[in-house]
Amino acid sequence: MPIFQEKARILKNQRVAQGVWEMRLQAPQIASAAYPGQFAMFRVRDELSPLLRRPFSFSRLNTADGTFDILYKVVGQGTRIMSALSAGDYLDILGPLGRGFRLPPKHAREIWFLAGGIGIAPFFGLLDMLRQHEIGFNITLFYGAATGEELVRCEFFEQNNCTVNICTDDGTCGFHGFITDSVERTCTLTSVPDYFYSCGPHPMQQRVMEWAKCNNLQGQMSMETMMACGVGVCLGCSISKNFFAGEQKIETGYLRVCREGPVFTIGDRT
Amino acid sequence: MTAKKAEVNLKVTLGPLSLPNPVMVASGTFGYGLEYSSLINISKLGGIVVKGLSIEPRPGNPPPRLVETHGGLINAIGLENVGVDNFVNQKLPLLLKHEVPVIVNIFGNTVEEYSELAKILDGVTGISALEINISCPNVKSGGIVFGTDPKQIQKVVSSVRENTGLPLITKLTPNVTDIGEMAKAAVEAGTDIISAINTVSAMAVDINSRKPKLGNIVGGLSGPAIKPIALKKVWNILNSVEVPVIGIGGISNHEDALEFLLVGARAVQIGTANFIHPKTSVEIIEGIRSFLESNGLKDVNEFIGSLKLDS
Structure with a gap:
């Protein structure tokens, strides 16, 4: 590469x-x-x-x-x-x-996007990629920000036939609370996604990981860390393998966000 | 027809080690040598010092492992590496396809592990030298524990010396009162060359979360901020021992590199600057060449150690 x-x-x-x-x-x-x-x-x-x-x-x-x-x-x-x-x-x-997003597995139709704050950034390109595919995915975006003023280009997702669920920490727009609260409520009350993509701050990703494990979901998570080189030599951006491990599994060692990631596959390999 | 200008000589000799030019890349900043090969012609380098190797693979320290500071970078990687066998079998054959001296940095938890590594690598074709790491501040045992005590330095270096005929470089830590004493111990134990410095012990904390910024709590500072410290330590070593010295610490351009050569370092290693601008080392080689040309010098060795002390 x-x-x-x-x-x-x-x-x-x-x-x-x-x-x-x-x-x-x-x-x-x-x-x-x-x-x-x-x-x-x-x-x-x-x-x-x-x-x-x-x-x-x-x-x-x-x-x-x-x-x-x-x-x-x-x-x-x-x-x-x-x-x-x-x-x-x-x-x-x-x-x-790094490694970017991969297509969902063949069976997947209901796709959820989980974006926290500036974690919305890669979803524009991901949506372009999925909309070019022959399968008409049903895409639901959960997008959280601290306040309504910080939301970026929600209309792009609406215009591209996504269901958009906005969440704000201060309640100025959409659901009042964290995106993970909204995701957990929606997941319990109505349907379960076939596949998800998430990107956001580390505490959000930790809760997304717990939610994915609880519901036995597959997806991809784009991780954010401090980096020095970006090409895999400094080993500074590493994240614990255990972060992605399934229930009750303990894995030792680390993965480089810049090389093995930033997008990691969760659940069964696609 | 114009007369062809005589090429400036950049070849340097460090005891048993000859290098095509004095600019190497430092251990831990260039991976196993090939990660940057799509961006630069690595065959132009004076040498590649690969990431520090231990006998068994090591996972490294818990994150966060990096903090950026003014002009510097604090790291606490913890010597994560693939282990010597994986390096020799998987990484080295690819690296040897490029014509560049390969220097292997070695690290052990015990004196025995250092001698075992030396024994293993002594039989491997294509390695130009070993660099003994007794200066990593980010691991609990080994590393700096050996590098801050002259008796321990002697034990490690002589155990490696007994097990290899390869040129030996000993990399020293600046985190000592008298680095000259450490250099003397290494030389008495048989090192051919001294390289210095490794990172400067450092710490960073967050006043809002009231937590350390590194998973390891403390780390080692590199980058432009440490260059004057490194230069002085190199000067101390040069005044204490007779063996060739490799200068390391915050070198980011050819002027920085020339400063180390001026005080007497026979070669330099480029570290943190590789992360910022991967072409740094190659540009430094060209910068040194141009500097020598414009100063009417035909050989880098004429410049090395030419510091004028009397005004």
Whole structure:
């Protein structure tokens, strides 16, 4: 799997929700090799401060015109610098990296997307991928944010025939509570998904994992961790194998989020 | 017809170890050598020091394993590695297809494990040297426990020396009062070369969660922040022993590398900078070449150790 390092031209960089920005970049080599769920490492400026690159998953890939989009939340020095950049500026990018999303198993029709906060980012590309498939999946999106102002482009999912369930921690929009509360309630009262995809902060993913184990569900989880290299050499982004282990199983050792992930398969292998 | 410009010589000799140029990549920052091969021509490197190997595979420390600081990176990986057998059987044959010196970093929990590793690797074709890791701050036994006591250093280094004819590099920790004493012990026990420094012991905490930022609580600092410390430690070693020294610590560009060569290091290793810009090491080689050319020098060895002390 080749990795490219490109000087990518920023085509647009705009605020799309409270604290959330969207950037489109021209990077033909990376865009044509990438698939949804993979990520790239961004060097936010040509200096050693901040020191490390920042990982961002692709939100949409536009292979035809050699561009891709990312969604990012401004949380620290690196993302603050990025949010001040303009169209025409360049960023040094390494990618595509990691294992992205795979198609669901053949039997699956009812698909749930579980997105927490900026974890919504890779679902745009995943939806593109699933909608290109001949099977007409029934897709339900559970999308949680701290507050309604932070929700990004819900209409994209509505326009692409998804059932959208919004959850906010403060109740300003949709269900008042965590996305995992909403998922657990819906799962109990009505139907069970054939397959799920989830991406979000670690505490959310922990609850998703418990829910998946309890209901014996299969799916894929996109994990987020601190990274230094993004290519599998520093071994800094590791996550315990036990996180993904089934009930009562104890597994020792670690998996690299940047290489074995960021998307991990849960339940039976597809 | 223009006269062809004489090539600048970048070859360096470190006792029994000859390198095509003085720029290597440091252990733990370049995997098992091939991960970056789609981005850079690894055959251009002076050498690749592979991730520290133990006899058995090691899982490493619980996450989080990384913290970024001002100009630095604290890590507590805990020497996760595939074990010496997997390296020799699966990783090394692929790496040897590239013409680049391969240096194997070794790590043991006991003196016996170090000598066992030396015995195993001594019989393997294609290895240019061994680097003895007695300086990892992130493991409970072995590592830095050996590297902070001259008597222990002697035991480890002589046990390795007795079991291999390969060129021996001993990698020292900066976390000691007098690194010169440690270097002397290693040299007396038979090391051919000293490399320094490994990471500087460090810690980071979160005032909101009131927890340490690393799963291992403490870790080792690398990156540009430690370069002046590394330079001084290398200087101390050069003033204590006669063997060649490899400078390591925060080198991010050719000027940094040249600083270490200027004080007398015969070669350098690039670490954390590989993560930020994978082409760093290759660009440093070119940068050194250009620097020498523009200063009218035909051989890197003319520059090595040419620090002027009297004003």
